Amino acid sequence: MCSWDAFDRVPMGALRTLIWDMPDGVVFFDSDYHIMFANAAARTIFQLESGLEREWDVRKYLEPMDVGAGGATGVHSHVFDRNGDTVHVQLTFLNDAEAWIGCAVIMVGSDEMMRTKSELETAWRLTRDMEEILEGSFDGILVTDGEGNVQFVNSAYERVAAIPKRELEGRNMRALINPVWMENSVAFVVLDERRPVSKQQVTQDGRDIIVTGKPVFDQDGNIRRVVINARDITEIFQLREELLKVKQKELNYCQQVIHTQTIDAETVVAVSEKMRKVFSLAEQVGPFDTTVLILGESGVGKEEVARQIHAKSMRRDHTIVTINCGAIPESLLESELFGYEKGAFTGASSSGKIGLLEAADGGSVFLDEIGEIPLSFQVKLLRVLETKQVVRVGSVKPKSIDVRFIAATNRNLTEMVENGAFREDFFYRLNVVSITVPPLRQRREDILPLSLYFLTVFNRKYNQEKVMTPEVIKRLEEHDWQGNVRELRNVIERMVILSANTELKISDVPWIIARCSGKKEDRQQAQSAMAVEEITDLNQAVRELEIKVLQRAKERFGTTREMARHLHLSQPTIVRKLQKYGLDKS
Numbered sequence: 307m308c309s310w311d312a313f314d315r316v317p318m319g320a321l322r323t324l325i326w327d328m329p330d331g332v333v334f335f336d337s338d339y340h341i342m343f344a345n346a347a348a349r350t351i352f353q354l355e356s357g358l359e360r361e362w363d364v365r366k367y368l369e370p371m372d373v374g375a376g377g378a379t380g381v382h383s384h385v386f387d388r389n390g391d392t393v394h395v396q397l398t399f400l401n402d403a404e405a406w407i408g409c410a411v412i413m414v415g416s417d418e419m420m421r422t423k424s425e426l427e428t429a430w431r432l433t434r435d436m437e438e439i440l441e442g443s444f445d446g447i448l449v450t451d452g453e454g455n456v457q458f459v460n461s462a463y464e465r466v467a468a469i470p471k472r473e474l475e476g477r478n479m480r481a482l483i484n485p486v487w488m489e490n491s492v493a494f495v496v497l498d499e500r501r502p503v504s505k506q507q508v509t510q511d512g513r514d515i516i517v518t519g520k521p522v523f524d525q526d527g528n529i530r531r532v533v534i535n536a537r538d539i540t541e542i543f544q545l546r547e548e549l550l551k552v553k554q555k556e557l558n559y560c561q562q563v564i565h566t567q568t569i570d571a572e573t574v575v576a577v578s579e580k581m582r583k584v585f586s587l588a589e590q591v592g593p594f595d596t597t598v599l600i601l602g603e604s605g606v607g608k609e610e611v612a613r614q615i616h617a618k619s620m621r622r623d624h625t626i627v628t629i630n631c632g633a634i635p636e637s638l639l640e641s642e643l644f645g646y647e648k649g650a651f652t653g654a655s656s657s658g659k660i661g662l663l664e665a666a667d668g669g670s671v672f673l674d675e676i677g678e679i680p681l682s683f684q685v686k687l688l689r690v691l692e693t694k695q696v697v698r699v700g701s702v703k704p705k706s707i708d709v710r711f712i713a714a715t716n717r718n719l720t721e722m723v724e725n726g727a728f729r730e731d732f733f734y735r736l737n738v739v740s741i742t743v744p745p746l747r748q749r750r751e752d753i754l755p756l757s758l759y760f761l762t763v764f765n766r767k768y769n770q771e772k773v774m775t776p777e778v779i780k781r782l783e784e785h786d787w788q789g790n791v792r793e794l795r796n797v798i799e800r801m802v803i804l805s806a807n808t809e810l811k812i813s814d815v816p817w818i819i820a821r822c823s824g825k826k827e828d829r830q831q832a833q834s835a836m837a838v839e840e841i842t843d844l845n846q847a848v849r850e851l852e853i854k855v856l857q858r859a860k861e862r863f864g865t866t867r868e869m870a871r872h873l874h875l876s877q878p879t880i881v882r883k884l885q886k887y888g889l890d891k892s
Contacts, residue, residue: 331393331413335364337406351393351413364411368395446536452529454479454493466536467517468509492519493532500529506539506863508871513540575759578749584741585614591739592618597691599676599736600714602743605792608714611743612672615712624669627662632678639683644690646699663696663707670710676736677717681729688732711736746787746794753783756791760798761810772802774810781812853887856880860889 325332331348335341341362344354352367368386384395398410437458440447446463450456459474469482479491495503496519504518517536524530576585591598592615600608609628616626634642645661663671679687690696691711695704713736722728746752757774765772787793797815805814859869866884870877884890 331411333364333411333413334408335411336408339364342408348411348413368411446534448474448534448536450479450493450532450534452497452531454491454497454532457531463536466509466515466538468511468513492517492534495519496521496532497529506868508865508868513538515539575755576752577755578751580744580749581752584611584743587741588614589618591615591741593620594739595620595710597711597713597736597738599719599738599740600712600743601719601740602714602716603745603790604716605790606743606745607791608716608743609672609674611741612670612712612714616670616672616710619670619710621669621710625666626670626672627666628672628674629662630674632675636680636683639679640686641699643687644696644698647701658698658700661696661698663690663709664705666709667707668709670712673711673713675715676713677715677719677722677728681727684729684732688729688735691735746790750783753787753794754779756794757782757798760795761802764799764802768802770802772805772808772810777812778810778815781815849887852883853889856883856887856889860884 326345328345329347331351332343332345333341333348333352334343341354341364344352348354352362354362382397382399384397386393386395394414396412396414398412399406400408400410440458441460441462443460443462446466447458447460448456448463449458455478456474456476459471461471463469463474464471473482479493483491492503492505495505500521502518502520504516507515507517509515515536516539517534519532519534521529522531522533576582588611598612598615600611602608612628613626616622629643631639641659641661643661643663645659645664648658690707693704694708695706697704719728719733719737723730723733746756757779761772761774764770782794782797789796801810801814805811807814855873856869859872863869863872866877866880870880873880881890
């Protein structure tokens, strides 16, 4: 019988502990088939008692397997049934220089094997699914490790970046860097700055692409990989240029149309479908001598709608009297609207005074801000609407008036009625026909024609010849215009008065930029333009402007070739200007 002295002399330590605690059964037996060692899992499988291993014949437990392989070598696999469970067995025969000395047995239950197999299959399936998803992406996707070595690249990246996959797979991105079309890789910028980075690049075939890299960190805060997304923006650039051309044509056309019109206070500018419907409804109700309630935010043009209603009515040859109900003190409302007799109160005119309602006899009365009328006076005005009679202050004799009432408010009269701040009967008497005027931010199509209309008005008023650029129109159209048309009118008048440029530019309305988009780039652009305007020396102004433009282009594009394409200059000119202003070193 072979001695196991050599095995007994091996320091067991952690190795014994590892083998003992393995989930798979491990057995060693000698050439006489006596079990020399069995770990905990094997004892459970064979139902062995501790301390009696040398008395056990392994053939009893592994039957019907043939383990009498004297002289056998290598590794052999078998499957046998043990207490209703299928056990997979791997035998490794041990030989010394003279003869077979024993065997090592590793046993794995079928449940464990199936669980491992299932886990492997799940992992492979997830891997395949992820590869299919990434491969199906329209954008190019490339993944590198923390050193810039390419780990994965999909087919779309080859199309977008114009680099064959065979030149990418398994290589380091540094090998692709060249001074012509890739001065640096976004992967290394991400690794240096440890944050997501986007760069615009030009491919070998002259297309514009945007490349975005994002770092993926491990638990220790180290960058484990960089995920890069590449998208072709050539078509977007082309569409942008075409859009600017169309916008310029639209601008020129609108300017020509407005210049050919007769501009006066009655001119109505409405291009959007919403405003067309509003004025169409105003024309429809104009001939009918009924009360109309106009609703809408302050500055949307409610008075223009009221004038349109009057212009289409049978009273158009008479005047329309506008009364701002919120501007008249409560104590003077009755005397201002109804008039008063001579000596009616201290300070009254000796001849008395006709009221505004009487002054509008035969025409229309526009009661603006009707929601501001106090409750105590609403009942008196309701009486006038119902009887078409007024009683002057200090008189008891009613006077008949023939007027049409048009009211407007920016307040929610329904809520005021519910809260008891507005009389319900007065509300229903006013609200025979209601017209809601949408705010300017909901009808942005009107911003361009309104801007050009006001520009023409103020050019004529102040004897100017200012024109607008598409960039300014774009900023105006992006603005929310909380003050609506009134705010737009004030902005255009301010630009015409304060701008030193014949062409109105973004720098003429810097506060609009800040409120419109809140973008840091726009604010810096406006501030830079304003700073240049403050310079009185022309040469210095040109120098400052060139430096600002070059700095901004360098930050945005990175390469002199891209800067040249964007600024419509040759690359040597860009290099020379950068050297001139010392911008080539930063």
